[in-house]
């Protein structure tokens with residue numbers, strides 16, 4: 001992640017429409033309930049932590065970027081009481097084995113390579129309870145290489161890495177957004193070309 005700067009990375013305020021799309025994507029595809037503890041691994045400034053917090057008991061936002069964690073902590077001070085933060089690497093998560101019901105990660109594993117990727121996957125499996133959910137939203141391809149260290153892995157590569165956790169669902173993240181725009185028929189190819197910032201991502205839900 002050397003040259004990148006995720007200190008203030010967020011788009012939660014850019015468009016209520018897309019934010020609504022994220023929310024629908026989660027609520028439609030992932031089991032969330034008020035008993036759950038969720039780890040948002042690579043939470044950045046916490047847009048997904050904030051989105052999930054009202055639906056679960058506790059969210060733990062983990063990121064190794066202190067500045068991003070500071071931004072999230074400031075947001076938390078303004079009202080969300082069930083978000084905790086950890087400034088740590090995803091390659092050594094300071095949580096006990098089987099301690100979270102769901103580990104969620106959005107466009108973070110795609111920036112982690114080599115031994116660190118193997119360690120991160122091992123840590124996610126270790127902290128997620130058996131029967132829990134591992135939820136990844138990652139680019140499986142992109143038409144633009146918008147960051148220097150982006151690795152677009154196919155869902156089957158993630159499925160292989162997360163074995164024996166079983167891949168339950170794979171869906172494009174793009175389409176829930178499109179439904180909100182009333183543009184169901186436009187192809188992801190064209191959308192990718194026209195709006196490169198929405199290059200397709202895949203939602204993957206694994207049962208641990």
Ligand SMILES: C[S@@+](CC[C@H](N)C(=O)[O-])C[C@H]1O[C@@H](n2cnc3c(N)ncnc32)[C@H](O)[C@@H]1O
Nearest residue numbers: 001006042043044063064065089090106107108
């Ligand atoms: C593209 S940003 C996504 C942030 C957030 N998930 C979101 O959707 O807004 C990738 C995040 O991964 C974090 N990250 C990268 N390598 C990490 C590591 N080894 N451990 C923890 N976080 C890491 C970065 O600091 C950054 O916040």
